[in-house]
Amino acid sequence: MEKQSTHKSTSQAQSQPQNLSDRDLLKRMQLLVQRERGLVTEILHHLREVERRKLYSDLGYKSLFDYTVKELGYSEGQAARRIQAMRLLRELPQEEAKELEKKIEDGSLNLTNICQAQSFFNEVKKACPENPLQAKDKLDVLKELEHKSSRQGQAALMEKRQDAGLDVSLPKEKTRILSGEHSELRLVLSKELLAELEEVRALLGQKAMGMSWAELIGEMAALSKEALKDKKFGKRREKATPSTPALRRRCIQTAAPKPRSISKSKRYRVWERDGGACVKCGSKTGLQVDHIVPVALGGGCEEENLRLLCGSCNVREGVKEFGLMRMKREDQSVGRDRIEFCEWGSRG
Numbered sequence: 001m002e003k004q005s006t007h008k009s010t011s012q013a014q015s016q017p018q019n020l021s022d023r024d025l026l027k028r029m030q031l032l033v034q035r036e037r038g039l040v041t042e043i044l045h046h047l048r049e050v051e052r053r054k055l056y057s058d059l060g061y062k063s064l065f066d067y068t069v070k071e072l073g074y075s076e077g078q079a080a081r082r083i084q085a086m087r088l089l090r091e092l093p094q095e096e097a098k099e100l101e102k103k104i105e106d107g108s109l110n111l112t113n114i115c116q117a118q119s120f121f122n123e124v125k126k127a128c129p130e131n132p133l134q135a136k137d138k139l140d141v142l143k144e145l146e147h148k149s150s151r152q153g154q155a156a157l158m159e160k161r162q163d164a165g166l167d168v169s170l171p172k173e174k175t176r177i178l179s180g181e182h183s184e185l186r187l188v189l190s191k192e193l194l195a196e197l198e199e200v201r202a203l204l205g206q207k208a209m210g211m212s213w214a215e216l217i218g219e220m221a222a223l224s225k226e227a228l229k230d231k232k233f234g235k236r237r238e239k240a241t242p243s244t245p246a247l248r249r250r251c252i253q254t255a256a257p258k259p260r261s262i263s264k265s266k267r268y269r270v271w272e273r274d275g276g277a278c279v280k281c282g283s284k285t286g287l288q289v290d291h292i293v294p295v296a297l298g299g300g301c302e303e304e305n306l307r308l309l310c311g312s313c314n315v316r317e318g319v320k321e322f323g324l325m326r327m328k329r330e331d332q333s334v335g336r337d338r339i340e341f342c343e344w345g346s347r348g
């Protein structure tokens with residue numbers, strides 16, 4: 001036993017970098033990097049499955065990005081590169097995706113260039129949605145980025161942007177957090193939009209004349225919030241009523257399927273009660289009114305059986321309730337997992 005452990009520690013000491021010969025050190029270095037690249041594609045596959053199941057929702061994260069940074073400890077840049085690469089792999093047909101994986105594993109393409117390329121593909125799609133790049137075109141672009149540094153990749157893609165007629169002169173929008181209280185928002189406005197904003201200022205009257213842009217945007221946000229609430233929930237909105245145990249019992253006990261329609265004012269009360277945020281992860285975007293007990297399982301449209309969920313959390317609840325096998329994935333080409341509820345179609 002003692003002999004065995006002595007033997008083990010001797011071989012461990014021998015494999016320490018400082019004890020390796022020059023030749024072995026270089027060989028081992030190659031081997032380790034190869035192993036690391038292999039791990040990258042494996043991580044991308046796992047990331048894809050986590051997204052498909054929306055597992056991050058159970059951990060209280062608003063998005064896969066949030067989960068990757070806060071739970072897995074990647075920097076924001078590392079997280080973005082992995083997620084972009086995963087999405088590109090997901091969008092490509094199987095054979096092309098395999099080809100790309102091989103290039104990641106043999107080191108001819110790095111994640112930064114893949115991420116830059118994916119941004120370019122998305123820009124093209126946004127500029128001409130009716131004519132997005134095909135898988136073959138994407139592989140051609142990626143081929144040109146092989147064995148290039150990220151700076152060289154950036155330059156090559158800039159040329160492609162010009163060739164594709166994309167506007168390359170305007171700086172991108174940027175949000176920078178200055179403190180816990182303040183963020184700097186950089187954006188580029190067209191001449192028309194600027195004129196429209198000045199028109200809003202004029203319509204607001206005297207009080208708006210001395211306003212800074214931030215103050216003006218604040219005023220506009222307050223006004224649009226009210227207008228949008230009117231549109232979403234109707235002009236006559238009642239306050240949320242406190243839930244009673246009797247009502248909750250009634251909604252869960254009733255087994256017969258009920259109509260799905262939820263009135264605007266009821267939606268508003270649920271919205272107000274849940275603070276305009278997903279009750280699972282706190283997200284304020286892509287919110288849906290969800291049935292706690294699904295309609296297919298006899299749940300009704302009483303306020304007590306309704307809650308606000310974001311899209312991801314809603315899908316996750318569906319996966320937990322009905323299983324992944326009964327969820328249908330559709331439209332791979334748009335690059336987003338849109339999972340539909342197939343048979344029950346009952347969650348809000």
Ligand SMILES: [Zn+2]
Pocket residue numbers: 057062278279280281282283309310311312313314
């Ligand atoms: Zn959520």
